[in-house]
Amino acid sequence: MAKVSKKRKEALAKFDKSKVYSLTEAVDVVKQITYTKFDASVDLNVRLGVDPRKANQMVRGSVTLPHGTGKVVRVLVLCTPDKEQEAKNAGADFVGLEEYIQKIKDGWTDVDVIITMPTVMPKIGALGRILGPRGLMPNPKTGTVTMDIAKAVQEVKAGKIDFKVDKYGIVDAGIAKVSFTSEKIYDNAKEVIQQIIKLKPAAAKGTYIKSIYISSTMSPGVQVDPKSIAL
Numbered sequence: 001m002a003k004v005s006k007k008r009k010e011a012l013a014k015f016d017k018s019k020v021y022s023l024t025e026a027v028d029v030v031k032q033i034t035y036t037k038f039d040a041s042v043d044l045n046v047r048l049g050v051d052p053r054k055a056n057q058m059v060r061g062s063v064t065l066p067h068g069t070g071k072v073v074r075v076l077v078l079c080t081p082d083k084e085q086e087a088k089n090a091g092a093d094f095v096g097l098e099e100y101i102q103k104i105k106d107g108w109t110d111v112d113v114i115i116t117m118p119t120v121m122p123k124i125g126a127l128g129r130i131l132g133p134r135g136l137m138p139n140p141k142t143g144t145v146t147m148d149i150a151k152a153v154q155e156v157k158a159g160k161i162d163f164k165v166d167k168y169g170i171v172d173a174g175i176a177k178v179s180f181t182s183e184k185i186y187d188n189a190k191e192v193i194q195q196i197i198k199l200k201p202a203a204a205k206g207t208y209i210k211s212i213y214i215s216s217t218m219s220p221g222v223q224v225d226p227k228s229i230a231l
Contacts, residue, residue, distance in 0.1 A: 060199075061163060075113050078120055090151075113156050
């Protein structure tokens with residue numbers, strides 16, 4: 001049986017694991033039970049009543065967090081030469097095409113988001129096996145395949161995140177840092193949850209939001225009452 005650390009015992013003693021908290025209360029609890037020496041990430045975990053194996057029940061989208069993620073997001077733009085300056089001016093960290101495609105083929109994936117153009121996508125298709133499992137494959141549905149490169153880069157830098165339901169029906173998203181105020185964490189969490197609700201597939205039957213948990217890096221999860229989130 002795994003040994004429970006002293007810090008985890010202290011964290012578990014500070015809240016009731018069997019209780020379902022309002023989002024406001026849950027955010028406060030997470031801040032109280034985080035003991036990491038670094039600025040931990042705050043994660044939202046939403047279990048949905050969908051079958052991701054069916055295309056008409058896939059939940060995937062993006063949302064711009066009101067207060068950003070608190071993380072430095074490294075952006076690679078794969079574009080034609082005429083778009084390179086636009087990407088650089090918008091704040092992209094890496095800009096180019098053939099040389100970065102080769103770097104990725106050689107194993108380099110040291111970025112958080114890749115943005116590209118529709119005309120370049122055929123070249124990137126061959127990178128699917130590398131980028132797909134890492135969640136880096138550009139996709140028109142999340143705004144990372146676009147001709148408006150500047151807007152896409154600025155949105156990502158400002159706190160736009162992508163999310164996708166996994167094979168277990170769960171959406172997991174990093175939404176903030178523990179150093180954020182409770183109000184900012186609440187705002188970001190609410191924005192993500194509302195966007196997930198808006199994306200409810202017509203084919204999904206029964207209870208759509210089955211459970212919501214919020215936690216920080218290495219903290220226990222705190223259950224949130226979906227009804228506590230004003231829509």
